[in-house]
Amino acid sequence: MAMRPIFLAGCLLVAAGAGPVVAQSGDFRPCLDAIRDTAISQGVPAATADQALRGITPDPRVVELDSRQPEFTLTLGRYLGNAVSPERVAKGQQMLARYRTLLDPIEREYGVQASYLVAFWGLESNYGSFTGDFSVIRSLATLACQTKRAAFFSNELVQALKILARNHMTAAQMKGSWAGAMGNTQFLPSTYVDHAVDRDGDGRVDLWSSLPDVFASSANFLARSGWKRGQPSHDEVALPSNFDYARTDLSAERPVREWHALGVRRADGRPLVDYGEHASIALPAGHRGPAFLLWPNYKVILMWNRSQLYALSVGELARQISGGAGLMRPPPPDDQPLARHAIFDLQARLQRLGHYTDDIDGLLGPRTRAALRDFQVRAGVVADGYPTPDTLSRLRAATP
Ligand SMILES: [Ca+2]
Incomplete structure (x- = not known):
């Protein structure tokens, strides 16, 4: 649940990272003192706050990590290859078997499948093998007092002090990621x-x-976020050859019977399962890659981490941990990650052709996708709004 790149609507969007350092180091102590006072006003004992914040200095590694911009978008193939590797699936199956007696009552009580609880565990910390070794208090103090996102991280630091107080921990014991x-x-x-x-x-x-505590906490978060008991987060589907790709938008939700009437089937050829829910269709690698029917639990996963690729990975890992086979239609092997400058170039070319009127910001968001779709319609190719190598070369040919 750390700060990560954001991926929108089956497409890839490089997160706008934090800006430059805004506070000078001389402001660090007064900034911490203000956070200390807030924490005490919210019930943190003064002794806990003072002990935790005493002698803290900003962590330059945290400032550096916070200011980094991802240089490339990630492709579905590369992301899934790492997140849902055969090793991670096999280890997840072992863990599911090993902790079955612990997981089963939690699944019954909270309604979240054990396979999903294990999948979150596998993706977040590689089944507990890496939980981060930064000082959480120092990292949050740095982010709260030395970056632009002061309000967000000041509150996180206050909450961290509450955890210390409630759990009788020392600040030195509280280790985590650079982002807390x-x-x-x-x-x-x-x-x-x-x-x-x-x-x-x-x-x-x-x-x-x-x-x-780990499994029940995950289940509690998901249940309170609206997890639908027993439902998957997605199903891989096959689309008919005459499918209108303009329908592949996260907001284009329909009852399953309508998708069925449009010719959508499960990728293995079986009819769609109707959970009585609305679902949308995503093509995270364009029309050449796998298509997914997204169920309400997909959106619950986005509340854990708003990356679309993360949400798909959790669902795939859970499915494969439960014995499901890999994707029927793997992501295209020639799919290329796009550099930020390539997205700037793409937007500029779409703008010259009159398809794009928004900011040229290097972010592959929904408006850029819509503009790309317009261009694809004009070029007479599949209008999936995805920057395939073919679409990019056509765009370059049209805007020499
Ligand atoms: Ca406990």
């Missing part, structure tokens, strides 16, 4: 405070070393 995500689930402090639970009953919520 903690434990096996990589919860940010606010998520930890709001959703983590003490499942093993020892009086502490411990997402570092208590797997009962």
